[in-house]
Amino acid sequence: MTSYIRYTYPQLKTFCEDCFEKFGFTKAESEIITDVLLLSDLYGIESHGMQRLARYHKGIEKGLIKVEAKPEVVFETPVSAVIEGNDGMGQLISHKAMNLAIEKAKKSGIAVVTVRNSNHFGIAGYYAKMACDAGLFGMAFTNSEAIMVPTFGRLAMLGSNPIAVAMPAEPYDFFFDASTTVVTRGKLEIYNKLGKPLPEGWALGANGKGSTDAKDVLANIVAKNGGGIMPLGGETEQLGSHKGYGYGMLCELFCSIFSMGLTSNHTHIGGKGGTCHGFLAMDPNIFGNANDIKEHLSTFLKELRESPKSEGQERIYTHGEKEIFAKADRLENGIDVNINTVAEMFDMCKYVGLDPVKYLGDVNFDEVNASSSYK
Numbered sequence: 001m002t003s004y005i006r007y008t009y010p011q012l013k014t015f016c017e018d019c020f021e022k023f024g025f026t027k028a029e030s031e032i033i034t035d036v037l038l039l040s041d042l043y044g045i046e047s048h049g050m051q052r053l054a055r056y057h058k059g060i061e062k063g064l065i066k067v068e069a070k071p072e073v074v075f076e077t078p079v080s081a082v083i084e085g086n087d088g089m090g091q092l093i094s095h096k097a098m099n100l101a102i103e104k105a106k107k108s109g110i111a112v113v114t115v116r117n118s119n120h121f122g123i124a125g126y127y128a129k130m131a132c133d134a135g136l137f138g139m140a141f142t143n144s145e146a147i148m149v150p151t152f153g154r155l156a157m158l159g160s161n162p163i164a165v166a167m168p169a170e171p172y173d174f175f176f177d178a179s180t181t182v183v184t185r186g187k188l189e190i191y192n193k194l195g196k197p198l199p200e201g202w203a204l205g206a207n208g209k210g211s212t213d214a215k216d217v218l219a220n221i222v223a224k225n226g227g228g229i230m231p232l233g234g235e236t237e238q239l240g241s242h243k244g245y246g247y248g249m250l251c252e253l254f255c256s257i258f259s260m261g262l263t264s265n266h267t268h269i270g271g272k273g274g275t276c277h278g279f280l281a282m283d284p285n286i287f288g289n290a291n292d293i294k295e296h297l298s299t300f301l302k303e304l305r306e307s308p309k310s311e312g313q314e315r316i317y318t319h320g321e322k323e324i325f326a327k328a329d330r331l332e333n334g335i336d337v338n339i340n341t342v343a344e345m346f347d348m349c350k351y352v353g354l355d356p357v358k359y360l361g362d363v364n365f366d367e368v369n370a371s372s373s374y375k
Helices: 010-024 027-042 049-059 090-108 126-132 185-194 214-223 242-258 288-307 320-333 339-352 356-360 363-373
Strands: 004-007 072-077 078-082 110-118 137-142 163-167 174-178 275-283 336-340
Touching: 004 010, 004 339, 010 027, 010 049, 010 339, 010 356, 027 049, 027 090, 027 126, 027 320, 027 336, 049 336, 049 339, 072 090, 078 090, 090 126, 090 137, 110 163, 110 242, 126 137, 126 163, 126 174, 126 275, 137 214, 163 242, 163 288, 174 242, 185 214, 275 320, 336 339, 339 356
Parallel strands: 078 110
Antiparallel strands: 004 336, 072 078, 110 275, 137 163, 137 275, 163 174
């Protein structure tokens, strides 16, 4: 059996929506969560797509994610708001928050909405794209469980703390979404499963020195014994470690600081997620004519793509271009799902009372079940 099984987008969409309804969400809520989840797979970001489904179910079972929770606006001005997430589903809270930012930005020109006491919200880029699709400049941020070790430190204090930005352009919108750590925790988990040493420059051991032992680094993150993942730039200031550390702090400002929520080093302790997010929407019209600004950006992006290529290279991509191509390919040809994730989907069906054959098709379910880590 191959290590991946291909499914169509409609197959996965139906499966996810039915699962989330079984979890207790309404049909409309299930559609929103699924849309966030599957955009990640369509863009080729496997770490935040289907393979996160089991994590959400476990979070609900453990009480980390409260299905019935409703986000509340607890502070508000014409250009800002603070939302109390009440430990709800991150995607639903964040969808509401960015929609509020968009509404305010269309009235006042700019808006920042920050969130506290939420949970994992998927890819940050989804929410920046929401603003972009509305003709606005959008940004999204989130903190997470502490995995980043600050420059010269030896204990993880910040999360992966991604920053996402999107802005309308032709023929491809500008779309940037990246963690402020060298890699995400998921990359370490993959190396651990494969039993492979980590590349140099990714992680630190408990003593704050470079480590290639994925199992040890992951265990230290969970136990908070020291060590973790390096900031963008790696271990030294000469390579720019302080810059990645600083970018992580910028994210934290928009998430936990403005919201008065939990900073990364205090999230995911004692059975509480406490994740914080930040969202910004801005109308280009506050700087002049929005169409002229869009054309100006489009020209620069075109010049970037057409600039001289390095030896042996045929193409320069601008941010968001690869995602557009990946989405078109996967909508036409299907999405490859790792067999371990299919195994989790199989077990998920048993847990929530769905027929696995209906959703997963002609698969050797005995073999799939043997691969399952969904316990």
